[in-house]
Amino acid sequence: MAKEPKTLDELFHDTLKDIYFAEKKILATLPKMAKAAQSEELKAAFEKHRTETEGQIERLEKVFEQKPQGKTCAAINGITEEGAEIMEEYKGSPALDAGLLAAAQAVEHYEISRYGTLIAWAEELGLDDAVSLLEETLEEEEATDEALTEIAKTAINQEAQAA
Amino acid sequence: MAKEPKTLDELFHDTLKDIYFAEKKILATLPKMAKAAQSEELKAAFEKHRTETEGQIERLEKVFEQKPQGKTCAAINGITEEGAEIMEEYKGSPALDAGLLAAAQAVEHYEISRYGTLIAWAEELGLDDAVSLLEETLEEEEATDEALTEIAKTAINQEAQAA
Numbered sequence: 001m002a003k004e005p006k007t008l009d010e011l012f013h014d015t016l017k018d019i020y021f022a023e024k025k026i027l028a029t030l031p032k033m034a035k036a037a038q039s040e041e042l043k044a045a046f047e048k049h050r051t052e053t054e055g056q057i058e059r060l061e062k063v064f065e066q067k068p069q070g071k072t073c074a075a076i077n078g079i080t081e082e083g084a085e086i087m088e089e090y091k092g093s094p095a096l097d098a099g100l101l102a103a104a105q106a107v108e109h110y111e112i113s114r115y116g117t118l119i120a121w122a123e124e125l126g127l128d129d130a131v132s133l134l135e136e137t138l139e140e141e142e143a144t145d146e147a148l149t150e151i152a153k154t155a156i157n158q159e160a161q162a163a
Numbered sequence: 164m165a166k167e168p169k170t171l172d173e174l175f176h177d178t179l180k181d182i183y184f185a186e187k188k189i190l191a192t193l194p195k196m197a198k199a200a201q202s203e204e205l206k207a208a209f210e211k212h213r214t215e216t217e218g219q220i221e222r223l224e225k226v227f228e229q230k231p232q233g234k235t236c237a238a239i240n241g242i243t244e245e246g247a248e249i250m251e252e253y254k255g256s257p258a259l260d261a262g263l264l265a266a267a268q269a270v271e272h273y274e275i276s277r278y279g280t281l282i283a284w285a286e287e288l289g290l291d292d293a294v295s296l297l298e299e300t301l302e303e304e305e306a307t308d309e310a311l312t313e314i315a316k317t318a319i320n321q322e323a324q325a326a
Contacts, residue, residue, distance in 0.1 A: 006256040008323035014252075015265065018245070074248075075269060078241020082181070085237075089177075093169040102178065102280040106238060106273060113272035116312075117265040124320045149279075157287045160171035 012121040013064075014071065019114045020060050021070035026107060027053045029080050033104065036087045038097050039159070041151055046104065049144050056140065059133045063122075079106050098160040101152050108145040115141060175284045176227075177234065182277045183223050184233035189270060190216045192243050196267065199250045201260050202322070204314055209267065212307050219303065222296045226285075242269050261323040264315050271308040278304060 030053065034046035061068045083103035090096040115138040122130040193216065197209035224231045246266035253259040278301040285293040 006253050006258050008258045008261055008320065011253065011258040011262050011323065074241040074244040075238070076241070078237040078239070078244075079273070081237040081241075090169050090174065095169050095171045095174040098171060098284070099174050102276075105280060106276045109272040109276035110242070110269060113265075113269045117268060117315075120315055120320055121261070124323075152280075152283055157171065157283055160174065160287070 008121055009125055012118065012125060012127075015114065015118055015121070016060065016063060017069050017071035018073045018075075019111070019118065020057070020064075020068055021073040022076035022111065022114070023053055023057050023060060024070060025073070025076050025080055026111075027057065029083065032087070033083060033100055036091075036096070037100055039151075039155060041155060042097050042101060045144075045147060045151060049104075052140050052144070056137045059137055063127075063130045063133050075110055076107070079103075079110055082106065095160040097156045098152070101148055101156050105145055105148050105152075108141055108148065111141045112138065112145065171284060172288055175281065175288060175290075178277065178281055178284070179223065179226060180232050180234035181236045181238075182274070182281065183220070183227075183231055184236040185239035185274065185277070186216055186220050186223060187233060188236070188239050188243055189274075190220065192246065192270075195250070196246060196263055199254075199259070200263055202314075202318060204318060205260050205264060208307075208310060208314060212267075215303050215307070219300045222300055226290075226293045226296050238273055239270070242266075242273055245269065258323040260319045261315070264311055264319050268308055268311050268315075271304055271311065274304045275301065275308065 027050065030046050030050040034043045034050070037043045037046060080103075083100065083106075086096070086099035086103050090099045115134055119131055119134045119138060122128075122134060190213065193209050193213040197206045197213070200206045200209060243266075246263065246269075249259070249262035249266050253262050278297050282294055282297045282301060285291075285297060
């Protein structure tokens with residue numbers, strides 16, 4: 001059976017479902033990472049981002065015109081699986097926090113890429129409200145990534161190395 | 164059996180294996196994406212990046228002090244699986260190229276995050292040659308991401324929308 005050719009509008013909504021699934025997965029993962037982190041600063045960063053993620057999910061729910069739906073996002077499953085491996089393999093090790101932090105940055109970069117794409121498509125589709133909501137989230141993700149880089153530079157990597 | 168605490172040096176090498184696996188996967192995936200792409204500009208961008216990826220793999224081989232090894236990278240498997248879904252679900256659709264391009268940018272962002280982390284750790288470990296090699300690749304990945312954004316802005320998204 002021939003399928004209907006899919007439009008940018010459908011691609012936008014498919015990708016919205018993908019990031020909605022991803023955000024929910026991240027919401028469930030951050031408390032585990034906060035619990036595993038050894039440094040108080042990194043714990044606090046993960047907890048702060050967990051709260052932000054709740055707001056990001058609410059924003060996505062506003063972008064959906066109908067009932068929000070998720071769609072299994074193979075990418076976030078794979079990226080968070082790497083974080084879980086770090087928690088397991090580096091438990092009790094001086095390099096644990098450096099590994100957790102890097103895993104969190106891989107998650108942030110996936111989101112930065114996805115939100116950047118969604119904003120471009122929402123602009124093309126003339127969805128102005130969606131553009132504003134998605135931009136708000138993109139800014140938070142970029143700020144989180146920068147904050148993690150700062151923590152990495154000032155503390156975590158040196159600790160991992162000095163131990 | 165208690166495991167030995169793992170150091171930053173081990174984390175660096177584990178992550179090097181992870182990105183080595185990822186680059187090889189990307190090398191195998193890019194020709195499929197180039198074949199699937201409808202626009203000549205996007206095809207050319209994927210083919211160019213395929214050649215660059217060969218050089219990036221050679222650089223990683225120089226960074227390994229011993230025989231290069233890969234380690235299954237769940238993240239890249241997940242990210243490339245999403246690209247494969249786009250090729251399947253959007254085949255013959257006007258939005259195909261926009262979807263392929265977005266999938267490629269998700270790959271680039273994963274790599275940007277990983278190389279950024281590896282450079283920070285190599286600096287911490289005093290591995291100057293590794294820093295230079297990894298920085299060269301990071302610059303290429305960032306340039307690829309920017310080139311893809313330009314193609315998206317100037318052509319692909321409009322085509323997907325106009326169709």
